[in-house]
Amino acid sequence: MKKHFRALSFMIFAAMLTLLSASCRTGRGDWENTLPEVATTSSQPAVIYETEETTTSESLSITSAEKISRTAATVSEPELATTTATVSSETEEPEISIVSDVPKIPISEFTSSTAHMPTASQASSSETPSETGGGSLNEITESRFQNTETIVEDIVAVGSSDPDPSYSGKEKSLRPYSYDFLSEKQLYIYDALITAIEQRKTSVKFSEIIGVTSDDYCDVYQILYNDECSLFYLDTKMQYAVNASTKNVASANIFYSLSDEEIDRRQNVIDNETARIISKIMPSMTEYDIVKLFYDYLAENVVYDENAENCRSIYGVFGEKKAICGGYAKAFEYLCSKVGIEAITITGDADEVPHMWNMVLIDGKWYHIDPTYAVTESKVGKYVRYDYFCVTDEVISRTRTVYEQSYKYPTADSEDCSYYVRNGLIADSWEDVKSMLTSEIIKASKDKRLVAEVQCSSKETYETSVYNLFDRSQAQAINIMESALQQAENKYQCENISYSQDPGTYVLKLFLEYTDQ
Numbered sequence: 001m002k003k004h005f006r007a008l009s010f011m012i013f014a015a016m017l018t019l020l021s022a023s024c025r026t027g028r029g030d031w032e033n034t035l036p037e038v039a040t041t042s043s044q045p046a047v048i049y050e051t052e053e054t055t056t057s058e059s060l061s062i063t064s065a066e067k068i069s070r071t072a073a074t075v076s077e078p079e080l081a082t083t084t085a086t087v088s089s090e091t092e093e094p095e096i097s098i099v100s101d102v103p104k105i106p107i108s109e110f111t112s113s114t115a116h117m118p119t120a121s122q123a124s125s126s127e128t129p130s131e132t133g134g135g136s137l138n139e140i141t142e143s144r145f146q147n148t149e150t151i152v153e154d155i156v157a158v159g160s161s162d163p164d165p166s167y168s169g170k171e172k173s174l175r176p177y178s179y180d181f182l183s184e185k186q187l188y189i190y191d192a193l194i195t196a197i198e199q200r201k202t203s204v205k206f207s208e209i210i211g212v213t214s215d216d217y218c219d220v221y222q223i224l225y226n227d228e229c230s231l232f233y234l235d236t237k238m239q240y241a242v243n244a245s246t247k248n249v250a251s252a253n254i255f256y257s258l259s260d261e262e263i264d265r266r267q268n269v270i271d272n273e274t275a276r277i278i279s280k281i282m283p284s285m286t287e288y289d290i291v292k293l294f295y296d297y298l299a300e301n302v303v304y305d306e307n308a309e310n311c312r313s314i315y316g317v318f319g320e321k322k323a324i325c326g327g328y329a330k331a332f333e334y335l336c337s338k339v340g341i342e343a344i345t346i347t348g349d350a351d352e353v354p355h356m357w358n359m360v361l362i363d364g365k366w367y368h369i370d371p372t373y374a375v376t377e378s379k380v381g382k383y384v385r386y387d388y389f390c391v392t393d394e395v396i397s398r399t400r401t402v403y404e405q406s407y408k409y410p411t412a413d414s415e416d417c418s419y420y421v422r423n424g425l426i427a428d429s430w431e432d433v434k435s436m437l438t439s440e441i442i443k444a445s446k447d448k449r450l451v452a453e454v455q456c457s458s459k460e461t462y463e464t465s466v467y468n469l470f471d472r473s474q475a476q477a478i479n480i481m482e483s484a485l486q487q488a489e490n491k492y493q494c495e496n497i498s499y500s501q502d503p504g505t506y507v508l509k510l511f512l513e514y515t516d517q
Helices: 010-020 177-181 184-198 214-227 260-278 287-301 314-318 325-338 430-446 459-470 476-485
Strands: 046-049 096-098 203-205 234-243 249-256 343-350 353-362 365-369 400-402 451-456 496-502 507-511
Touching (some): 177 214, 184 214, 184 249, 214 234, 214 249, 260 287, 260 325, 287 353, 314 325, 325 343, 430 476, 430 507, 459 496
Antiparallel strands (some): 203 249, 353 365, 496 507
């Protein structure tokens, strides 16, 4: 298991680790490796830099460590939703015509909802879907873009009664965070759409009094598609008809990716699994406890799989136990919504790679939480990672960029629900790190937990501790492990010491490999 390589100075070593930590889930600063020997004697133990994604039992070297992808998608561009339309055939209302050749617009779980909306002039352009962008929809069969029937008879006449333009929206409790930021017109469109979709209608009408433009409709559909995590069956294709004289949207067709029977079957699976999870909530549990229950469930039961067919939907999580970041984030929000805890799915990137995570409201305070990054696999086994459990804007901004939206996300500036704060694992100095790691190793050995961990309160303490723990000239990690072994209830081996570090969260971990396993 040992690997030897030339001693590097602390500065070069730190720089290489920083380089390896770049990119979301393609390297989070947690790469398994061997460090230079502490001394020239061959009896000295090796220190192994642990990657929490690596499943191999072999040690990797810094220079050849393969980066494990945990990104939003394997394609270079985000998933796109499509605005398609057919040339109108004869209808009972000749003044209404289907808009033709409307180009694709980005509407995905990965990109900003405000950056690429079509203008009025673009709505009449001749670009075809294949000419207006790529993303994962390029892999969808041509039949998804073929002409479909025009306005059908199955219509929800939401606007037929000519409502007051000062429409104020429906009950907020059932709607996502973004709903609060919609204008009166947007609320009207949103409620008309969601009512039709939840009833599985295939078309919806809009009142001429409201004056729904194509931009209005696209904006709202974008928000609804992104934020209504329960609508796993909503297709990415749009089609609407405009009034020939006013140019306002008169009606729109709604498309579904599944049959009614399959939607019902999958919803039943989702309902049964979420009920099973929620049944684990005890009356004494706080909001923090419930959020942690959901977070742990996702980490322990759902496998990260970019190739899974439904990896971006809640069905992929609850029905197939396979997902990528979009699936994890939507499933977390869905669980929270079932118990009255407000959560948001955040769209952005991690080190310039498209990514999704959440914000959650606990006891009146907002936090960032990333369930995708809880899914871990160390050399010595699987465990739940809490580096990104209820962190602040300042912490998340070190590794994440939030994409601009048409509304503002809440501020997260409290550390009250940080896992490390909550469990008294914040080290303010190198002396604290030594003491706390020793104590945590002894505690972990009682029930054979795989990891002892602490979080440094500052970058300075983190960098000092990394140097003292893992640099070949110091190697204090070995001394700490050997010292704690004397009081450990279950013995672990010290010949090869595995560790990990995260420069984004200042978290340090030592892994325990028990000798009687």
